[in-house]
Amino acid sequence: MMTMSVWLPVGILLSSFIPGVLIFFQPEERHRLRTLLNLLGALVKLLLVGVLIWGVFHEQVFETRWFLAPGLEFVLHADALSVLFVSLSTLLWLVTTIYAIGYLEQTPHRSRFFGFFSLCVTATVGLALAGNLFTFVVFYELLTLATYPLIAHKGSPEALRGARIYLRYTLFGGLLLMIGAVWLHTLTGGVEFVQGGVLDQFAELDRDLLRWIFLLLILGLGVKAALVPLHGWLPQAMVAPAPVSALLHAVAVVKAGAFGIVRVIYDVYGVEFAAELGVLSLLGAVAAITIIYGSVKALSQDHLKKRLAYSTVSQVSYIVLGAAILGPLATIGGLVHLVHQGVMKITLFFAAGNYAEALGIHRVSEMDGVGRRMPGTSLAFSIGALGMIGIPPVAGFISKWYLGLGAVEAGAAVWVLPVLIASSLLNAAYFLPILYRAWFKSPATPWPADKTAGCARELPDPLLWPPVTTAALALLIGLFAAAPYSPLEWAELIAGREYRQ
Amino acid sequence: MMSQSLTMLPDLVLAAMLIGLAWAALSSDDLRRGVVLFIAFGLLLAIVWARLHAPDLALAEAAIGAGLSGALLLVALRDEAGGKETAGRVSQVSRWMVDLFALIMACLIGWVLWLTMYAEPAERLAQLANSMLEHSGVSNPVTAVLLNYRAYDTLLELVVVLTAVLGVLVVGRERRGYRQAGPVFCGLVHWLVPLLIVTAGYLLWVGAHAPGGAFQAGATLAAAGIVLRLAGNDAAGLLDGMLLRWSLVAGIGLFLLVGLGVTINGGLFLQYPEAWSGSLILVIESAATASIAAALVLAYRGGRPDGWLSVADYDNNREVSR
Amino acid sequence: MNNLLIWPVALPLLTALLALLWPRRSNWIGVAGTGLPLLAVLLVSWQVAASGPLELALGGWAPGLGIALRADGLSVLMLLMSALVTMAVAVYASVYFAHAERRGEFWVLWLLLITALHALFLSGDLFNLYVTLELLGLTAVVLACLGGSRESLQAALRYLVLGLLGSLTFLIGVALIYAGYGTLDMAALGDAIVAGPTAWVALSLMTGGLLIKSALFPLHFWLPPAHANAPAPVSAVLSALVVKAALYLILRLWLELFDGVVTQAAAVIVGVLGAIAVVWGSWAALQAERLKLMAAYSTVAQLGYLFMFMPLLAALPEGAGRELALGALVLLALTHGFAKSAFFLAAGIIMQRAGHDRIAELGGTARSLPVTAFTIALAGVALIGLPPSGSFLAKWQMLSTLFVTGQWVWLPVIAVGTLLAGAYIFRLLGHAFAPGEGVGPSLSVGREEIPAVLLALIATLLLGFWASAVWELVPISAYAGGGA
Amino acid sequence: MIDLLALILVFSGIAFFFFGAIGLLRLPDLHSRLHALTKADNLGLGLVIVGVALLHGSPLAALKLLLIWLLVLLGSAASAHLISQYALRRRRQ
Amino acid sequence: MNGLILLLPPLVPILMALFAHRLERRWWLFSAALPALFIGLLAEEGSGITIPWVLLGMHFALDSTGRLFLLFGALIWMLAALFIPSRDLAPGATGYIKQTFLLALAGNGLLILAADMLTFYVGFALMGLSAYGLVWGRSQRARRAARVYLVFTLVGELALFAALLFLMVSGGSLLFEDLTAEPMPAIALALLLLGFGIKVALPGLHLWLPRAYTLAPMYGVAVLSGPMMKAGLLGWLRFLPFGTPLEPAWGNGLLLLGVAGVVLGMLIGVVQRQPRAVLAYSSIAKMGLFSALIGFSLNHPQLAGGLLPVIVLLALHHLLVKPMLFMGLALWQRNHPGFWLLPALLLLALSLAAFPLTGGGAAKSALSTALGGQLAGLLLLSGIAGVALMGRFLWLLKGRVISVQQDPIPAPGWLLLLPVAVWTPFSWQAFIFEWKTLLPLVAGTALFFLGLVCRRWLDSLRLAMRHKGQHLNLGAVQIHADMPDASSTLRQIWLPLKQAAQPLRFDPASNASLALRDPAVWWLLLMLALLGTLSLSLFI
Amino acid sequence: MTQVLLYALTGAVLFMLGVRAALLRDTVLPRLLALNVSGAGVFLIFVSLAYRGDSLPTDPVPHALVLTGLVVAVSATALALALNRRLREMDNE
Structure with missing residues (x-):
């Protein structure tokens, strides 16, 4: 049992790392083997995560330590928050892998793609399991590295440009994060993630210094989380293939930033201490601005994936907002949105990919009447979109509910509620026209590139089922939010542990 | 006081001449003049070595510093004649900067030297080296240092020579040889070369207890080779093919093998058994002499001789023979 | 048993002679001659790690009169790097030079280079260091001009002349030391040297000479052409090892021999030059149009980082904090060594296949040479300082030291340098990933690609995950100034 | 006495050198310069060597010195010959 | 077991909605409301069920108000289902009438049966948003109307959502029964008024209504004007703290708004030229009355206990009559209306105008009893408005529009429901005749005829309002x-x-x-x- | 001892003269000359260190060092000249 608690986190990492590395060296033609490796890895990971969930729920300790350098330890540690993120990424990885297998059929460089794909997930899982700030930074940078080839995958000038912009932002962010982390590390001699935070034990530290460090950390993480002045890469990165966008927006990159912010606030600074420092209100303001800004920008985008990208900018800041409001309810809201947004956004991107793949539709204005042509995809899209707006019983509603409750509880309703409401309205304003076009308009002209004409079904299975599955998931985790082992319950568990002190 | 300054006089003159010659050699725009002045400088230096009780060095300087270097530089002048001279201009400011820098550094070094030699002279290794002389197997302290105390340095130094020669070989083909010399010169060569070889052997032998040694001997041998070449013998007395290789390798190889061989009995690297050390040193020195001479001559010849086949040539031969 | 220390020097030397004698077998001899010292180095490392610093008094003479070889943590690390890198490069070169005309000479010089490196890292005597330095310089020069092109010759000549200037400057420093302290043995000097004019002037002279050799900023101009025009295996060791040798000496001098002599101001000056080198080198690398030139400029920049450690080290009192920084410095140097050699090897593969190394025309490389592209990417990761490479850890500790010593000034430099490094590496990768006809039909994994990728893996994974060994080894010092 | 003789010999040898040097500097063309130089050198050196040999006193050393003188004689003769030949060739071309 | 039955009214339509593309006959839609009807008729009052793991815990309960709303709502839903044209039921039809109809029905059932605020909210949102598909029509203007409807609905949802947040935090529970424990935060109250105010078309928030009612398809208008509009009222009844004293400003404000609604609805209604528009403004006027009554009850907790049941009954009446009027209008506007239709419509109109001997009249008298003589002016005004508007409606029937409707419209069903609509829920009181109830009637009729006389002047008034193009x-x-x-x-x-x-x-x-x-x-x-x-x- | 100091200082001057010239000249041959002069300066310092007056035996260690240095310098010079020659050849081709 002892050994398992040490090996399980490593095993979870390796279950995607090893297939990734193996896939790299597979010739392009070995389609079946690659698929097998991918799925095997994903399933093994799912299994291991299952064990992890069970264990963490029963307060078992899973921890791996590896001494790297004086004062630097590589720590993988599973707490409830990690489990939340790990299970999200694992589950969605499986789905995305299936989707990607279907999506990339007959395209070149698949070995490379799936190799980096697996590495990307490894990095994400590593982020989730990171037990101290150092390990977090390591995986944070790794994530940057693993995603860059995915964004540049097509090799077209736009793809390369998008990837370059992505890098520009994320390397800069990674650097800031690293500087902040090192600084903090130097001051405290090692920053383990401890529920409730560690910094309040260092009473002698200069408060202003800690504020600056917080700023650095947030700036660094904010790049990936696409907080407003730092969000510029995200809409550019939508040139990536659809599975990558899905991964980027729902599981890996953006979430990594948000997750990091949550970690910093709760497990490094400690939310009460952070509030005492007065840094949370600033962060909340930034999050609020981002929420509104992203939505407003999304309104004017005709390109579907760009609109979704701006929507991500807006939605991810909900998590940040939840983290920035003092109080367990807001925490729950933010945390649960981590999962909910992921599931919903991945649905949207899958669907967008399907539209592009089947009908060559890239723009909202081309979507007239697509609902009848691709009912399954469109239904999934609709559920995701409604969830984003916060319509019950889709998952997004639960997040908004807890965020709102948290805001009211913390007395921050004056500015949070208007933001939430305005954002919901704006969400509706940019999502509902899409639904309207899809369902209620009739197709005027032939679609740009119709590949499904004459097909028995609207799409091949690996393309159709992932969005449908995630949409169903989004519906179910919203509908059965109060059920045991639901994300909401985990979020409550985490919030309970964070605020126990 | 007076006598002191009197005894100082030759030293002062020598020092002034050294500096003057160096200055003249370096500031001359005419390369040939510079080289000739440099050779003169080297000879003067040899006198200074002698004045400073360093006869080994005086020999070496005369043979190597002035002689061989001079020969090399003189030959190099031939190449320079055809080349495009691109003397870049150095701005006045940077000239001043460099001058200032040089002045300051010279003053600093001088200051330190004054401190260490005059104000607070330190006890150095002389005592120790001389007291250990009886265990070294030779009675010339310089040879003792070179081939016993600091034999490792010498080994590496031989490697340096080998490297340089290999470099010379790698870079290009050999320089054209000279025409067959006239009868006068030939006659001289007939006398001179055997004499030089004998001298070299003498220097080698005498190195154990008096000024002389492998380097001086090697340089003398090399001089013989150079003379031969000047007289029209392209190979400059060197062997061809494998033997040339062997002669290049011999010095280092023997040195190394001896060094390693003495460890078999549990000694340290290069720790000669005391009884054997004299003869071992002599053996090493002989081989080194050969190697040094070969190397120096090769360096003078300035390139890859025809007999020095590359691997590709071997490959080609093999193919042809098939 | 102590004779162990001679083997890393003697073995390559012996095999060099063999290679000279049997040129036809030189490929085999060369690889074997690189492998055997590796074994010796491993043994030495094991010994040092197990039982502390080793000393071999050559000829049985007491150090001072005689020469001592010493192996402590720092030298063992350097030896390991050099032995591993040369091993990989040798395997690579056995393919690269398979049909070259002068491969016989190459192998001899190659083995001599290894001899020089190992001798340098093991030497415990100042004058012997001068000799090894010269030997190293000469072998490097000759290897650098093996390519035979005009540029390479010109660069090699310039390299040689500057190297001579550098070693002479070093030598006069040695002379002053001998004048002042009457010994050349470094262990004895470590005890004897006290702050004073002699030490200052000697140190500045020696440092000046070594700075030329290690190409610190205003003295760097010889490096890019020399490294860029040499044959790929040679460039690899030049960038990875040869410049590091000078750096190693500077470390020895500053931290162990002249500990207590070094003033903060001097360290700051060197640090500033390092900082300029970081920015300037990275910028030049970003502008470079050729792959190898880029790598060479990147070397200038990376060396700058190493020198930026100096003010930090000088500001720290002896003890754990300083060892931490020193370990970081060494780790950074090691990572750079492995990564840069891998990078150059990969560049060489590309150059051999494509016939050029113009960055803008590398489209399709990632497709036709996936392993090489992968190597470049991995090496690039280490050069930027991203995890899991060793340089990430090193930079982390560097930043940490920076905060501890309060020397904020260097922070922007590190930041800018890292970003610029990212820019040039990913610019390159962008071109490599771009579509294009590629560099050749070959899709297979060449034998020469394996050593390159292994080197890159060492830099990124091995040094990342087993970096603690560096910090364990570094405090093992054979000299008084060290962690005694 | 012998010392005095030796000194006289040495100094006169030096005088020869001196004049030889003056000749080298002052004489108009190459051949006459060579003439002045070789004569001065050979004779000067001979005188110096004899002087030094007397000073030293041992026959072995005297022999060595004599050998040196002979060698120099040989060398300077040959080199003077070569130089003049070279000069002649140059003039002819 | 008993409680589980309560899940049927929302669940059955939702399940049917999933397979709606297969359901091509309108009887399916018709039967979707049957569970509601069944529960409304047969289920035991006070039965309830809690499902803790769905959403944030769902609570269902059936009380008398709920039962009435469910029962009569179901009737309207069933009838409306029959009014859906068969081309909208065909497989390739544009729009998603079946699905949205079913979902709206489910939402309606859900909110009526909800025992906690969140469940109510979920039902409310489901119903409100789904109704978009019911408002959506083929004409450009109808789509626009649907859009406007949607925006208003969304705003209403969000206001309600925010209100819920405050209620949750202040009260700590979402159950309706825990609601009165604490004084309600002012902001929550304001948000509740806003959120449901949009649904019940308080003046100022009513802008979506006239368009939707005039442009939407008939079945849509039917359910919109009936069960769905009353859902807003039900919301107020459920949420507002009638038992606890409150700042009088709230009640007075609502009262004033309600009065304004009555006046506005009447004034604007009588000058309309489309019968549907008249009915729409009649709804505004009617809901104004309700709002005023709610406001009044807020300020008079002691009267609220008696007043609220009456309001419920009045609302039920309106819930039945208004859709019936709309559907009757649809019948009237088809090609060959039967001769019997005009009296039937007249009867409905009279009932709505609270004519004695009809359900409306009985309700009004019950109301005035419950009010204990207060608000007589309002009642009078409302009566006048009702009469005037109904008169205008009937008047406008003369210029009937010929629609292209080809379907056999289920007139029998309508007729069957007619008596229920006219006399329910006061059938036992309907035949009590009181003279004083005639007063508004007379005044209204007078006003109506005055209008007729002065209609030229009214036209000129209209012209005068034209300016700047x-x-x-x-x-x-x-x-x-x-x-x-x-x-x-x-x-x-x-x-x-x-x-x-x-x-x-x-x-x-x-x-x-x-x-x-x-x-x-x-x-x-x-x-x-x-x-x-x-x-x-x-x-x- | 002053005499020794004199030579040592001369060595320092020579060294810096050489360095100065090496920095200022930019063709190979003069540079090599300059470096050789520098080297001579360094050697001069070493040798003057070794000298301990007429009475005491000299210190052999610096002598050996200088000997080594001398050979190294010649080797490097030869190499540099060879490189230079090759470059000249290329120029002429």
Whole structure:
């Protein structure tokens, strides 16, 4: 049992790392083997995560330590928050892998793609399991590295440009994060993630210094989380293939930033201490601005994936907002949105990919009447979109509910509620026209590139089922939010542990 | 006081001449003049070595510093004649900067030297080296240092020579040889070369207890080779093919093998058994002499001789023979 | 048993002679001659790690009169790097030079280079260091001009002349030391040297000479052409090892021999030059149009980082904090060594296949040479300082030291340098990933690609995950100034 | 006495050198310069060597010195010959 | 077991909605409301069920109010289902009438049976949003109306959502039964009034209604004007703290608004030229009455106990009669209306106008009893309004529009429901005749005839309102759409802001802004801003 | 001892003269000359260190060092000249 608690986190990492590395060296033609490796890895990971969930729920300790350098330890540690993120990424990885297998059929460089794909997930899982700030930074940078080839995958000038912009932002962010982390590390001699935070034990530290460090950390993480002045890469990165966008927006990159912010606030600074420092209100303001800004920008985008990208900018800041409001309810809201947004956004991107793949539709204005042509995809899209707006019983509603409750509880309703409401309205304003076009308009002209004409079904299975599955998931985790082992319950568990002190 | 300054006089003159010659050699725009002045400088230096009780060095300087270097530089002048001279201009400011820098550094070094030699002279290794002389197997302290105390340095130094020669070989083909010399010169060569070889052997032998040694001997041998070449013998007395290789390798190889061989009995690297050390040193020195001479001559010849086949040539031969 | 220390020097030397004698077998001899010292180095490392610093008094003479070889943590690390890198490069070169005309000479010089490196890292005597330095310089020069092109010759000549200037400057420093302290043995000097004019002037002279050799900023101009025009295996060791040798000496001098002599101001000056080198080198690398030139400029920049450690080290009192920084410095140097050699090897593969190394025309490389592209990417990761490479850890500790010593000034430099490094590496990768006809039909994994990728893996994974060994080894010092 | 003789010999040898040097500097063309130089050198050196040999006193050393003188004689003769030949060739071309 | 039955009314339609594309006969839709009817008729009052793991815990309960709403709502739903034209049921039909109809039905059932606020909210949202598909029609104007409806609904949802948040935090529970434990926060109250106010079309928040009622398909209007509109009222009844004393400003405000609604509905209604529009404004007037009554009850907790059941009954009456009127109108407007239709419509109109011997009349007398003589003026006004509007409606029936409707419209069903509508729920009281109830009737009739006499003058009034080329047509539906230049002024401020916020080119083809170009929405936003500042000031 | 100091200082001067010239000249041959002069300066310092007056035996260690240095310098010079020659050849081709 002892050994398992040490090996399980490593095993979870390796279950995607090893297939990734193996896939790299597979010739392009070995389609079946690659698929097998991918799925095997994903399933093994799912299994291991299952064990992890069970264990963490029963307060078992899973921890791996590896001494790297004086004062630097590589720590993988599973707490409830990690489990939340790990299970999200694992589950969605499986789905995305299936989707990607279907999506990339007959395209070149698949070995490379799936190799980096697996590495990307490894990095994400590593982020989730990171037990101290150092390990977090390591995986944070790794994530940057693993995603860059995915964004540049097509090799077209736009793809390369998008990837370059992505890098520009994320390397800069990674650097800031690293500087902040090192600084903090130097001051405290090692920053383990401890529920409730560690910094309040260092009473002698200069408060202003800690504020600056917080700023650095947030700036660094904010790049990936696409907080407003730092969000510029995200809409550019939508040139990536659809599975990558899905991964980027729902599981890996953006979430990594948000997750990091949550970690910093709760497990490094400690939310009460952070509030005492007065840094949370600033962060909340930034999050609020981002929420509104992203939505407003999304309104004017005709390109579907760009609109979704701006929507991500807006939605991810909900998590940040939840983290920035003092109080367990807001925490729950933010945390649960981590999962909910992921599931919903991945649905949207899958669907967008399907539209592009089947009908060559890239723009909202081309979507007239697509609902009848691709009912399954469109239904999934609709559920995701409604969830984003916060319509019950889709998952997004639960997040908004807890965020709102948290805001009211913390007395921050004056500015949070208007933001939430305005954002919901704006969400509706940019999502509902899409639904309207899809369902209620009739197709005027032939679609740009119709590949499904004459097909028995609207799409091949690996393309159709992932969005449908995630949409169903989004519906179910919203509908059965109060059920045991639901994300909401985990979020409550985490919030309970964070605020126990 | 007076006598002191009197005894100082030759030293002062020598020092002034050294500096003057160096200055003249370096500031001359005419390369040939510079080289000739440099050779003169080297000879003067040899006198200074002698004045400073360093006869080994005086020999070496005369043979190597002035002689061989001079020969090399003189030959190099031939190449320079055809080349495009691109003397870049150095701005006045940077000239001043460099001058200032040089002045300051010279003053600093001088200051330190004054401190260490005059104000607070330190006890150095002389005592120790001389007291250990009886265990070294030779009675010339310089040879003792070179081939016993600091034999490792010498080994590496031989490697340096080998490297340089290999470099010379790698870079290009050999320089054209000279025409067959006239009868006068030939006659001289007939006398001179055997004499030089004998001298070299003498220097080698005498190195154990008096000024002389492998380097001086090697340089003398090399001089013989150079003379031969000047007289029209392209190979400059060197062997061809494998033997040339062997002669290049011999010095280092023997040195190394001896060094390693003495460890078999549990000694340290290069720790000669005391009884054997004299003869071992002599053996090493002989081989080194050969190697040094070969190397120096090769360096003078300035390139890859025809007999020095590359691997590709071997490959080609093999193919042809098939 | 102590004779162990001679083997890393003697073995390559012996095999060099063999290679000279049997040129036809030189490929085999060369690889074997690189492998055997590796074994010796491993043994030495094991010994040092197990039982502390080793000393071999050559000829049985007491150090001072005689020469001592010493192996402590720092030298063992350097030896390991050099032995591993040369091993990989040798395997690579056995393919690269398979049909070259002068491969016989190459192998001899190659083995001599290894001899020089190992001798340098093991030497415990100042004058012997001068000799090894010269030997190293000469072998490097000759290897650098093996390519035979005009540029390479010109660069090699310039390299040689500057190297001579550098070693002479070093030598006069040695002379002053001998004048002042009457010994050349470094262990004895470590005890004897006290702050004073002699030490200052000697140190500045020696440092000046070594700075030329290690190409610190205003003295760097010889490096890019020399490294860029040499044959790929040679460039690899030049960038990875040869410049590091000078750096190693500077470390020895500053931290162990002249500990207590070094003033903060001097360290700051060197640090500033390092900082300029970081920015300037990275910028030049970003502008470079050729792959190898880029790598060479990147070397200038990376060396700058190493020198930026100096003010930090000088500001720290002896003890754990300083060892931490020193370990970081060494780790950074090691990572750079492995990564840069891998990078150059990969560049060489590309150059051999494509016939050029113009960055803008590398489209399709990632497709036709996936392993090489992968190597470049991995090496690039280490050069930027991203995890899991060793340089990430090193930079982390560097930043940490920076905060501890309060020397904020260097922070922007590190930041800018890292970003610029990212820019040039990913610019390159962008071109490599771009579509294009590629560099050749070959899709297979060449034998020469394996050593390159292994080197890159060492830099990124091995040094990342087993970096603690560096910090364990570094405090093992054979000299008084060290962690005694 | 012998010392005095030796000194006289040495100094006169030096005088020869001196004049030889003056000749080298002052004489108009190459051949006459060579003439002045070789004569001065050979004779000067001979005188110096004899002087030094007397000073030293041992026959072995005297022999060595004599050998040196002979060698120099040989060398300077040959080199003077070569130089003049070279000069002649140059003039002819 | 008993409680589980309560899940049927929402669940059955939802399940049917999943397979709606297979259901091609309208009887399926008809039967979707059967569980509701069944529960309304047979289920035991007071039965309830809690499902803790769904959403945040769902609570269902059936009380008498709920039972009535469920029962009569089901009737309307069933009848409306029969009114769906068969071409909308065909597999390839545009729009998603079946699905939205079923979902709206489910939402309606859910909110009626909800025992906690969240469940209510979920049902409310489901119903409100699904109804978009019911308002949506084929004409451009109908789509626009649907958009406006959607915006208003969304705003209503969000207001309700925010209110729920405050209620949850202040009360710690979402159950209705725990609601009165604590004094309600002012902001929650304001938000509740706003949220349900949109649904019940309080004046100012009613702008969506006339368009939707005039342009939407008939089945849509039927359910919209009946069960769905009353859901807003039900919301108030459920949420508002009638038992606890409150700042009188709230009740008075609501009362005033309600009165305004009555007046406005009457005044604007009588000048309409479409019968549907008249009915729409009649709804506004009627709901104004309800609002006023709610406001009154808020201020008079001691009377509330007696008053609220009456309000419920009155609401039920209206719930039945108004849809019946709409559907009757549809029958009337088809090609060959039967001779029997006019009296039937007359009967309905009389009932709505609270004519003695009808359900309406009985309700009104019950109301005045419950009020104990207070608010007599309002009742009078409401009566006058009812009579005037119904008169206008009947008058307009003469110029009937010929629709292209080809379906056999289920007139029998309508007829069957007619008596229920006319006399329910006061059938036992309906035949009590009181003279004083005739007073409003007389006044109303007089007003109506006055209108008839002066209709030329009214026309000229309409012309006089025309200015600057804008059709500020008092009589037309658009009157609210083009409120005096406020929107364009706003727009002038907004456009540069918008451009500043968006450096990217605004793509006109994208049709991104849902209904931002609709002036009604601007009006809504203005209102929201006012309310927002108001509530903020209250909250702070 | 002053005499020794004199030579040592001369060595320092020579060294810096050489360095100065090496920095200022930019063709190979003069540079090599300059470096050789520098080297001579360094050697001079070493040798003057070794000298301990007429009475005491000299210190052999610096002598050996200088001997080594001398050979190294010649080797490097030869190499540099060879490189230079090759470059000249290329120029002429």
